[in-house]
Amino acid sequence: MHHHTGSSPIIYTMEELRIQGEQLPIIKGFEKTYVRAGDEDTTKKYNDMVDEVNKRKDAFKEQHPDATEEQIMESVQSQQIEVLGTVLKTHKGKEIKGMGRGGERDLSHSSIGSTSNSRPPRVDEQQLQEVQQRYEQRLKESKDRAQEQLIEV
Structure with missing residues (x-):
């Protein structure tokens, strides 16, 4: 996928969205960085992310029928990296395909790969x-x- 925000890393885009109060800054960061009119592949991936978020919201509502909208969003917010990993798949190791170091999975409990040889973020x-x-x-x-x-x- 081609990055559409110039030289600005996606992690900065996500952080700016978070500061602006965006409820799902990681998912919206993907949209802002990659989705463009006529690009069916990335548009489908973004739509799949939105669908996955909605499924997770519905599942949380089923498990916690008295939950407030704020509690539901907190639950979904904490799962954004998992949603990206589900939709975009992952490289061997900890980076999510297409997300660079902005979408890293926690491998502290995994035997796949080591973080000791990973490059530090620029x-x-x-x-x-x-x-x-x-x-x-x-x-x-x-x-x-x-x-x-x-x-x-």
Whole structure:
């Protein structure tokens, strides 16, 4: 699959979406990075991911009929990498095909491959600092809003 967001790694796209409040930043990051009009293969894969997320939501609702929408989304959010792995398949080792280091599986309990010989991720320090600054600003704003609400109460 061809990457459609220039030189920006998909992991940065996912982080930006998470900071913006996207409920499924990993799945949406895939869509933003790879899906383009006329590209049936990636569109199908994205649609398969959405279908898998909906199946997991339904299964959670069946198991927990009194769960709130927030609890359902928390459950699905924690399974996004599994959804990617299910739809995109995986390379031998820990990387999910097409996701580079942005979609790594945890192999700490697996005998397939070792992380000791894997390459470290390339990090653009400036972009990382910008993402961190945006995150800290949003955190400060959230704390300020919470303090204002507490004062009102």
